[in-house]
Amino acid sequence: MFENLSDRLGGVFDRLTKQGALSEDDVRTALREVRVALLEADVSLPVARNFIKAVEKKATGAAVTKSVTPGQQVVKIVHDELIEVLSGEGEPGELRIDQAPAPILMVGLQGGGKTTTTAKLAKRLTERDKKKVLMASLDVQRPAAMEQLEVLGKQIGVDTLPIVKGEDPVAIAKRAKTQASLGGYDVYMLDTAGRLSIDEELMAQVAAVRDVANPRETLLVVDGLTGQDAVHTAENFDERIGISGVVLTRMDGDGRGGAALSMRAITGKPIKFVGLGEKMDALETFEPDRVAGRILG
Ligand code: GDP
Helix, strand or coil: CCCCHHHHHHHHHHHCCCCCECCHHHHHHHHHHHHHHHHHCCCCHHHHHHHHHHHHHHHCCCECCCCCCHHHHHHHHHHHHHHHHHCCCCCCCCCCCCCCCEEEEEECCCCCCHHHHHHHHHHHHHHCCCCCEEEEECCCCCCCHHHHHHHHHHHHCCEECCCCCCCCHHHHHHHHHHHHHHCCCCEEEEECCCCCCCCHHHHHHHHHHHHHHCCCEEEEEEEHHHCHHHHHHHHHHHHHCCCCEEEEECCCCCCCCHHHHHHHHHHCCCEEEEECCCCCCCEEECCHHHHHHHHHC
């Protein structure tokens, strides 16, 4: 078991008997513990370094209020800094679906949870936001990928675009757009094909789909347990396709939330949702506070 950061820092400061303001030495000792906690939470080294620098600036010389211990004071400064880095602009969980039909493009690598997340999000938009949603699978590569989305659609009561064998992804995207307009849908979601790793063919295909769909949101779905790889994937997709937000899946696993911090610090893209399981309602709005708590332990 990890010792949590609050306890650790408490221990550090118990050994010190400083009063009043936090001294440079106190802060340095405490920050060593913070650094270990960040790395244990799978935050990347450069991100942890920058983070520590920012905290150091705020903590050095900060007055220790009477009601809290120096350890608690540093924990608070770390917590506030975590929230600042983790929070993106706008409300988390909010999507630009102000025009009808609003296209949402779902992108990511194979196995990241794209199809599952497409269906989870469609369910949320239908039930919570009372939107009429159409889902379409553009995955002509992976056997049974289109059927997978169709099955999920039936399960959650959301329409899927009828499957036409032999159609290419761009043609499917165009048909989805037409069907969404004619059928009076508020939103149509395009679930693109993934690959095991980033390749040029995949990017060209997704870019072609983006150009015909002109999406209001392009959401990258990545496995939150893959840490640094998730961040590299996001950088790549953003450079080639342009993403408007990120969905981190498998946050129900034993990862400690570090991927979220690295993702925000490196890409600057908002994390909109987190996946918390395989079930259709296991999708939640990203809450910086919760992830900060998880990192702090
Ligand atoms: P895709 O290839 O990106 O479309 O991935 P899928 O949507 O098919 O998901 C791959 C596997 O991950 C499936 O077994 C999903 O049930 C599972 N999965 C997706 N999201 C989550 C999540 O948030 N938590 C957990 N534990 N499993 C997930």
